[in-house]
Amino acid sequence: MxxxxxxxxxxxxxxxxxxxxxxxxxxxxxxYSRRTLVHHARVFRQAFPEALICFAVKANSNISILHTLAQEGIGADIVSGGELFRARRAGVEPENIVFAGVGKREDEIAAALKQDIFMFNVESIEELNLIQRVAQELNTTARIALRVNPDVDAKTHPYISTGLRENKFGISMDSALMDYHYAHRLSHIQVQGIHCHIGSQLTTIEPFIDAFKIIRALALELIASGIDIRYLDMGGGLGITYEREKPPLPMELAHAMAPLMEDLPCTLILEPGRAIAxxxxxxxxxxxxxxxxxxxxxxxxxxxxxxxxxxxxxxxxxxxxxxxxxxxxxxxxxxxxxxxxxxxxxxxxxxxxxxxxxxxxxxxxxxxxxxxxxxxxxxxxxxxxxxxxxxxxxxxxxxxxxxxxxxxxxxxxxx
Amino acid sequence: MxxxxxxxxxxxxxxxxxxxxxxxxxxxxxxYSRRTLVHHARVFRQAFPEALICFAVKANSNISILHTLAQEGIGADIVSGGELFRARRAGVEPENIVFAGVGKREDEIAAALKQDIFMFNVESIEELNLIQRVAQELNTTARIALRVNPDVDAKTHPYISTGLRENKFGISMDSALMDYHYAHRLSHIQVQGIHCHIGSQLTTIEPFIDAFKIIRALALELIASGIDIRYLDMGGGLGITYEREKPPLPMELAHAMAPLMEDLPCTLILEPGRAIAxxxxxxxxxxxxxxxxxxxxxxxxxxxxxxxxxxxxxxxxxxxxxxxxxxxxxxxxxxxxxxxxxxxxxxxxxxxxxxxxxxxxxxxxxxxxxxxxxxxxxxxxxxxxxxxxxxxxxxxxxxxxxxxxxxxxxxxxxx
Missing domain, CATH: 2.40.37.10 (Lyase, Ornithine Decarboxylase; Chain A, domain 1)
Structure with a gap:
């Protein structure tokens, strides 16, 4: 609406x-329409009352927009030190901030650790090692998810652009188990989640559910092997109507996901950007x-x-x-x-x-x-x-x- | 070099x-290298000693870059009020400024008239009428060229090809004569030139010379019919070497153009951007x-x-x-x-x-x-x-x- x-x-x-x-x-x-913004925030909160909803700041980073969303209980999905700065100025609490992106600089990692943000979505082992080192220097612990790349078939879902093997994002499913156990052993890293983001402007639920099934299976496997996975961050990507697209509603997505969540001891994180703004x-x-x-x-x-x-x-x-x-x-x-x-x-x-x-x-x-x-x-x-x-x-x-x-x-x- | x-x-x-x-x-x-900038400016000045060389500010609008070029006798090809502001702050003299662009706003036209810039490159009859009105209100005269569209394929990237019939730039050759006589009759317009720009990153001389022959013929026809064409502004567009391109040198272009200039009572204007910066x-x-x-x-x-x-x-x-x-x-x-x-x-x-x-x-x-x-x-x-x-x-x-x-x-x- x-x-x-x-x-x-x-x-x-x-x-x-x-x-x-x-x-x-x-x-x-x-x-911008404040009513529309608030309405969209509430639609997500109602569809996913237990989830942490983090707005993708890159979609619209105006302080007043972020502040309006924060008042509705929406956090921030950030991808830079600049977005961290904006989110905090807008009144987003650190425990509602997750930090993604393939190119986190050392100073950005340090700033996020000092603010004690909720979670880093880590895109590579090289980055994980850097976060470990910075956390050690700051005598703190970094809560992390690894971003895994489910390699969902692009042929059936042509709009997906970030979840394929050949792109720069995330780690591959093949090495995920090994990488999680590596992360688990690091002294200043606390593994708490799995992150996945398959692309933007999705207009059907299927690729999202396909990816979720893969992430769910990984979560169960990790938990069985002693790694305490509590958060599944499924990224953003729900499309909107620009012309004649009929993207799924948040509630439809929630219903499709519900049976797959039932036996998981995990909280969902979602990162809508376009769908909200x-x-x-x-x-x-x-x-x-x-x-x-x-x-x-x-x-x-x-x-x-x-x-x-x-x-x-x-x-x-x-x-x-x-x-x-x-x-x-x-x-x-x-x-x-x-x-x-x-x-x-x-x-x-x-x-x-x-x-x-x-x-x-x-x-x-x-x-x-x-x-x-x-x-x-x-x-x-x-x-x-x-x-x-x-x-x-x-x-x-x-x-x-x-x-x-x-x-x-x-x-x-x-x- | x-x-x-x-x-x-x-x-x-x-x-x-x-x-x-x-x-x-x-x-x-x-x-940026100051020596390179100065060298490129001098290469153009030496190849075209009689011409007015106006640097395309959109290529690099830093004040120090424009100032360095101004000291070498290079003017400014501007496309907005913002670029006018920058050029003037950088010390470019108004008599070395030409103003192009399909969407000149009334306030931008007024600012340029108050500064008494050298010439407006006019993209449509609608714009010509607006310039006439603003010049009348300011009790001044606008010197203009009409931008004509020679329908020459610059064979460059479609996003930077600007000389074809189907794009938004300029007026068509078919109506040029009629449009020039219309402009000539306007009370606060002084027709003094023809403008043409066929695209950017050109790597051969031919499309440029093809276009120039068309412009030259139009100039002779206009002069014969009593319109005082003194300036031929051939735009910019000379390419540079990014990879293995072998774009023509300014001196090669000068030699190719010289025989076509001989019998014309006109001064050339060139608008290099990429080729200089x-x-x-x-x-x-x-x-x-x-x-x-x-x-x-x-x-x-x-x-x-x-x-x-x-x-x-x-x-x-x-x-x-x-x-x-x-x-x-x-x-x-x-x-x-x-x-x-x-x-x-x-x-x-x-x-x-x-x-x-x-x-x-x-x-x-x-x-x-x-x-x-x-x-x-x-x-x-x-x-x-x-x-x-x-x-x-x-x-x-x-x-x-x-x-x-x-x-x-x-x-x-x-x-």
Whole structure:
């Protein structure tokens, strides 16, 4: 459920017309719905009341978003020292933070140990050895899970990109038992879980359940061999509806998993990112020009690939809606919606049938709450967009728009 | 020519070992060679002594880089108000600034008119009308070229090919004559040139010359019809050597163009970006882990796709060299060089034969001086890298590394 809907031809976020926000804070702008965020958090909490739900901070790392989720009892799945810093500033408790990622630096490991985070999801034996050494130096113990790679068949599940043998993530199932016993013997490592993450934007339950069965079997084997596995971290990956996808609901996943959990003395950890934040946000952009060439009709908008990279980087589909419906009776037109950046890759939609648009119109690029602002850059010396959080009939700026001075503040100026 | 070379098994930038810079400023880091930059600027000035050379700021927008080029008589090809701001701060004179881009906003046009820049490269009639209106309001005149689209296939990557009919750039040849006469009649527009840009990283002269012949014919036709065309802006696009490409030298291009310029009463404008900056810079990154799976050997480094996006975004090849040669006699190994970001797309090289690498080694990702830092982001809450300029046996920080506090400075913190 999300709270973006038309009323009297105006697109609202909760009880605020998006046109009003655009007029008051300018464009481009990210606008998030607090109600939607809270609703999604609660849907996960209700589906998995016993689980630790850790939001994947990389999806949306704004402090106010993380703070809102923390108030709903949602923790943080972090992948860097920067995300640790953000999560703590947002009020996420260390016991609700898990730390994943193939490239943890020594200083990041030390910071996480000093904060006493809940668990490291360890991606290699080399990393395990480094964590052991840093924990020893700090005279503490690191709680860990090993990230295992279940090698779930990509042919039947083409969206899975991180759970295959040939990628950089995790350790292989073949060496898992040996690696767990190695970890178990380390003096400053406390083995407590298994971690697994098979990919993002999954739209069926099957690959998830396939992977879970493999992890479950490993857990039973480890427990039988004397290793105290208490947590199964199944990562994130539930998809959302960008176009016509029908991803499983958290409750459906919970029902499918329940029989497989019954005889396990383990608590589940989940790391949803996109499924919580994706449909909580839209990206507002203004039409600068409409341009008819012999071949095509272009809508040039003031947002660009530096603001929202997914269409360029992944060829992703985002629904695009005018914030004020065109009631003039003009026919819809097939258009390319493009940004001002000097690359052909700077587009939001191609050959898309859209209501007729004119200079000054505001468009909402939907489902932009995850992997939107977090991937944005200053390419073409474009200040990054403002972020706004709507709460019922109010809104507030949760990150101000960058200025031109901001762009150069760390640079040396000529004498 | 560039000044990155091994001496006694150590990779130097000019007279400074890169290992020393990495040790002193940390990694990841961008390191530029001032000598190389100046050399490249002079090569263009010598090949085209009569031309206005405008550096494409989007390739590398650091103030110190722009300032160094300005001192060599190089102007700025800008595509946004942010780039105008940077160029002016760097000391580029307005009469050496040309402004291109399909999405110029009204405030950006006004800023450029107030600064009295040399020329707008206009991408559509809609934009022309807006410039006319803004110039009228400011009681000034805008000097312009129309960007025409010669429909020449640059035979480069489709994302950076810009001269084809189906893309968003420029006006078509078919309507050019009519559009020029329309522009000529506008009260606050002074038509003075033709602009054309067919793409980036061109490795042969032919598409450039093909396009120039078309532009030349249009210029002669316009002049004959009473429109005072004095400038032919042929854009940028000369390629560089990333791997084994053999792009034409500026002097070769100059010789090929000379006979076509002879009878034209026009000054040439060129907009090199990559050809000037690409091989002036390297990206330094440290090996965090080496990880052997059954399938592959991975080198996990502390730089990532947020720092240098080209391999992920375009599948680009960058040569990668250790800053200290491995003299242990170990065999080279085929490896994937990957970053810490939690996406399979985060890589710098795949299946690359590399000298044996170990934890702590510093690698230089070559040819990173263009479209490197300018495309970088804070994805995964990673502070952006430091930028360093080497000058003979000295170096200085020209943009300091971002801190964790920098990441959140514009955000609202919870009460």
């Amino acid at each position: 999300h709270y973006f809907a038309y009323r009297n031809d105006e697109l609202y976020c909760e009880d605020v017309p998006l046109a009003r926000i655009a007029a008051e804070v300018g464009t481009p702008a990210y606008v 994706g449909n909580t946000g839209v990206f507002l952009t203004q039409v600068l020009y409409t341009k008819q060439t012999e071949e095509k009709r272009f809508i040039v908008v003031d947002g660009a690939m530096n603001d929202l990279a997914r269409p360029s980087l992944y060829g992703s589909f985002h629904d695009i809606r005018p914030v004020q419906l065109n009631t003039s009776g003009e026919e819809p037109v097939k258009v390319d919606i493009v940004g001002p950046i000097c690359e052909s890759s700077d587009f939001f939609a191609r050959e898309r049938l859209m209501p007729a648009c004119h200079h000054g119109d505001i468009l909402a690029i939907m489902s932009a709450g995850a992997y939107g602002f977090t991937m944005s850059s200053n390419y073409n010396s474009r200040p990054r967009a403002v972020e706004v959080l709507v709460d019922d009939d109010q809104y507030r700026i949760i990150r101000r728009r960058e200025t031109l001075e901001d762009l150069i503040q760390h640079e040396e100026l000529p004498q | 560039h000044y990155f070379a091994y001496r006694n098994d150590e990779l130097y930038c000019e007279d400074v070992p890169l290992a020393r810079i990495a040790a002193e400023v940390g990694t990841p880091a961008y390191v 690409g091989n002036t810079g390297v990206f330094l990154t440290q090996v965090l882990y080496t990880k052997q799976t059954e399938e592959k050997r991975f080198i996990v480094v502390d730089g990532a796709m947020n720092d240098l996006a080209r391999p992920s975004l375009y599948g680009s090849f960058h040569d990668i060299r250790p800053v200290q040669l491995n003299t242990s006699g170990e065999e080279p190994v085929k490896v994937d060089i990957v970053g810490p970001i939690c996406e399979s797309s985060d890589f710098f090289a795949r299946e690359r034969l590399m000298p044996a690498c170990h934890h702590g080694d510093i690698l230089a990702i070559m040819s990173a001086g263009a479209y490197g830092f300018t495309m970088s982001s804070n994805y995964n809450s990673r502070p952006r890298a430091v930028e360093v300029l080497v000058d003979d046996d000295q170096y200085r920080i020209i943009r300091r590394r971002e801190t964790l506090e920098d990441l959140i400075q514009h955000e609202e913190l919870p009460q």
